[in-house]
Structures are given as C-alpha cells and as structure tokens.
Amino acid sequence: MFHVKPWLHTDGPVSCGHARPRRASSSTRHESAPGRRELHEDRAELRPPGSQRQQLREATISATDRLILALDVPTASEARETVDALADTVSFYKIGLELFLSGGYFELADWLRSKDKRVFADLKLFDVPQTVGSAVRQLRTRDVDFVTVHGNDAILRAACDAAAGDLGILAVTVLTSLDRADMEDLGFEADVGDVVLSRARRAESIGCAGVISSGHEAARVRSAVSPPFRIVVPGIRAAVEAGTDDQKRTVDVESAFEAGADYIVMGRPIRNAPDPARAAASVQERIAAWFRQADDDRKHGDKAP
DSSP: OOOOOTTOOSSSOEETTEEOOOOTTGGGTTTSOOOHHHHHHHHHHHOOOHHHHHHHHHTTOOGGGGEEEEOOOSOHHHHHHHHHHHGGGOOEEEEEHHHHHHSOHHHHHHHHHHTTOEEEEEEEEOSOHHHHHHHHHHHTTSOOSEEEEOSOHHHHHHHHHHHTTSSEEEEEOSOTTOOHHHHHHTTOOSOHHHHHHHHHHHHHHHTOSEEEOOHHHHHHHHHHSOTTSEEEEOOBOOGGGTTSSSOOSOBOHHHHHHHTOSEEEEOHHHHTSSSHHHHHHHHHHHHHHHHHHHHHHHHHHHHOO
16 A cells, blocks of 8 residues: 655646646647746746745655665665664665665565655666666556656656656755766866756756755755755765765755755764664754744744834
C-alpha cells in the first residue's frame, strides 16, 4: 500500500511528484518554448510574498521529516542497524549508490516503509532520456518519495513524464563536493551560484518536485521558485566541522533553513557520533527551535503596523 506523499497536492494537475499551479497555455509549453524572461515573469506572478510564502513552505512537511539521514554505509544489514539505533529520532532516510551496489537495496526500501519511514532514493540517474525514463518507471513500482536525476532538460523531462505524479524528481544542480576551481576544471566558466540558479529554474519549469542545492545557493533558489518547489540541502555540518571532509560548500542546520531549505541531509555527523540517537535528537530540536522562532517572527511581523 502506498503512503500518501506529503508533497502531493490535489488542487491541480500533477507533474513529476507535485501539483503545479495552473497556467495559461501550459499544454503547449514544450512545443513553443517562451523566452527565458517570459518564464521568469510567469513564475514571479505566481509567487506569494512574505509570510505567506513561509506558510506555504511549511504547510505540508512534518517537523521530523525535515531531517533526512544519509544511510551511506556498506551493507543493508548495517543500514538496518543504524535505523534501529536511531529509533524515532529520524523518520526520513536517503539510500544511495553504495547500498544500491551492495545488494538488497529495494528490500531495504521496503523494510524502511514497513517501519513507517520515508525513503529518498539518491541514485543520481544520468543517461539518455529514454533510459532514464524507463528507470523511473521501474522505480515507480516502489513506495519511494524522491529520486535524484542528473542531466539536461530532455533527461529531466523524461524522468518527470515517467514519474507521473507517483514519485518526486529532484534535479541535481551542482554537487556540494565541487567548488569554483572544480567547475573550471570541468569546463564551466560560470559562477557556481549562477549554474545552480539556472538549473533550478529549468527544473521547476519542467515540473520537478525540487532540487538538490547547497546552502550557499539555497537563498537565491528560494527567491526564484514557488513554495511547493522543494529545496533539499546536503552537506550539513556543525560550523566547527566545515572543511574537514570531501564536502566543500557546507552550512550548519540553522543557516540551511534560514536560506530556504525544506529538507536537510546529514550523514556522518550523526552516524559517527558517540551516541547517534542523541545527535539526531539534538538536530531535530535545533530544527524545531528554528521554525518556532520563524513562526514567532512571522506573527509579530503580521501584527506590525
């Protein structure tokens, strides 16, 4: 039995995992693509201001789901041990390529669902559009919330068409392990933030459920997209840990949500803690405290003359 996806709405047409606002001539968007400026103006008209944007952003995500725990471990059995140890402190898990290649990946996904956990398949699908679409159709048979997809517009569109509203497509923008120098090595002369913003805008226009973005670029993305479009921020560290591993563009918990994150992804800071459950509970407390403060600030702002 499939769980109801909290990012699925029922007040409009569903595309790629979340309902998109009704727009004139949306049926012909891909046949006669408007200019970039027209697309940006179209989105701006649909974007509510101020506190209403914050309320829409918070509306459909439960408090504990905002923390996604990365199960980047060698085996499914070790993943199960981690989940059992964390108990109720974590309700959302990311399972990636390491577990996919270790065996028992889909059995693990089913097991997580049996324990009433949400599942993010971080597979970063990247191939010709037809192959990516076929892979997404296969994944639709599993009760998974999100899957990551790399690539250009045609690849993302194929994934969205194949998802058919049953699976949220998250477009990868720029990996958090890459900085400006790495991008130049890959042949990109543009600023990292500009690349992330461009890819996020295109992902929204195609119909993706959201994007993966570092906390450094999340604020620019949030200001450019409508609230139902999800921003998932990986590379979350305590401030004192920044720069101590392969993640280069990192932020802490509060900074990520201040920038506009809907979800954060954490792995090693929790898994490698002396008491992982306590570490996860501490992060959940920090998230809850941030949103309480944001709610108080919004209420006081609404009362201001």
